Amino acid sequence: MRFRAFVATVVALTFALLAANLAMTQTPVVAGGVRVMTYNIHHASGIDDCADEETPEGEIPEPDCALDLERIAQVIESQSPDIVALQEVDRFWARSGGVDQPEALAEMLGMNVCYGANLSHEADDHADEPHEYGVAVLTIFDISSCENTLLPIVEGEEQRGLLDARITIDGVGEVAVLNTHFDHKESSTRQMQAEAVVDYLGNVDVPAVLMGDLNAGPDDGDLDVIQAQMTDAWEAAGDGTDGFTYPADPESSPENRIDYIFAGPGVTVQTAAVVDSDLAVMASDHLPVVADVQFQPVEDVPGATPVT
Numbered sequence: 001m002r003f004r005a006f007v008a009t010v011v012a013l014t015f016a017l018l019a020a021n022l023a024m025t026q027t028p029v030v031a032g033g034v035r036v037m038t039y040n041i042h043h044a045s046g047i048d049d050c051a052d053e054e055t056p057e058g059e060i061p062e063p064d065c066a067l068d069l070e071r072i073a074q075v076i077e078s079q080s081p082d083i084v085a086l087q088e089v090d091r092f093w094a095r096s097g098g099v100d101q102p103e104a105l106a107e108m109l110g111m112n113v114c115y116g117a118n119l120s121h122e123a124d125d126h127a128d129e130p131h132e133y134g135v136a137v138l139t140i141f142d143i144s145s146c147e148n149t150l151l152p153i154v155e156g157e158e159q160r161g162l163l164d165a166r167i168t169i170d171g172v173g174e175v176a177v178l179n180t181h182f183d184h185k186e187s188s189t190r191q192m193q194a195e196a197v198v199d200y201l202g203n204v205d206v207p208a209v210l211m212g213d214l215n216a217g218p219d220d221g222d223l224d225v226i227q228a229q230m231t232d233a234w235e236a237a238g239d240g241t242d243g244f245t246y247p248a249d250p251e252s253s254p255e256n257r258i259d260y261i262f263a264g265p266g267v268t269v270q271t272a273a274v275v276d277s278d279l280a281v282m283a284s285d286h287l288p289v290v291a292d293v294q295f296q297p298v299e300d301v302p303g304a305t306p307v308t
Helices: 002-023 069-078 101-109 187-201 233-237 278-283
Strands: 033-040 083-091 112-121 131-139 142-150 161-169 173-181 208-213 259-263 267-274 289-295
Touching: 033 069, 033 173, 033 208, 033 259, 069 101, 069 278, 083 101, 083 112, 083 173, 083 208, 101 112, 101 131, 112 161, 131 142, 131 161, 131 173, 161 187, 173 187, 187 208, 233 259, 233 267, 233 289, 259 267, 259 289
Parallel strands: 033 083, 112 142, 173 208
Antiparallel strands: 033 289, 083 131, 112 131, 142 161, 161 173, 208 259, 267 289
């Protein structure tokens, strides 16, 4: 307990100092041009060469030896995104030092935050207080609403969700930022989840982007219903490489493209890139993807409803 309290104090001081630094570097975009990022942060536990000690039965584990939330913030800040979709985000888990990760990252980066909990636990063998696990959206823009919808799963599988953050962009109006993390085990489950996302999109009447770790390759068939209705940023504006993001490893190249940015009607993709810096390779088991997109004003998008 004393160790975790010490960690929390040190982390809080680090957050405050980094936030002061990063707040001075934030540069809002104008006229609909926005940089978006999707990033599975693996609860900020990197791939450093270390081994966690085995936790005795009945005791709460110590923080992961490779835990470094500040490093995640540095990877994000290096790309100067305006909107970030994060997956595998902890709140108050012992493995991540008992930190409220979405709030901490928002403070460090000088951004607003929307969080969706897909797992919620009372105190148990993961933490001695209530704790959550899910996805988050960080943005420099104002967030007008934040809603998480649970996705269908097969009994016994980990719950997944679709987070909908509505934000307002000057010169554009309200847009929807959707963030999700599909099942990692079964193709049939991912197909159900993809269909649920498309059904949800049918009721979204503003320009939208969908981002996340979808745990399927672009040719697997699991994402067909999404690919039929939205533009895959990598297919539209990637640099001609494979776009692989997983697994991150300093000794070898990733082998899978499972992290996506999709653009809906009224959103044009200008560039897309995988962030494969030395820092990013160590910070998580996934590499992030960034894209520059252009939102049309809401009144110019067929079927979109301007917010009055």
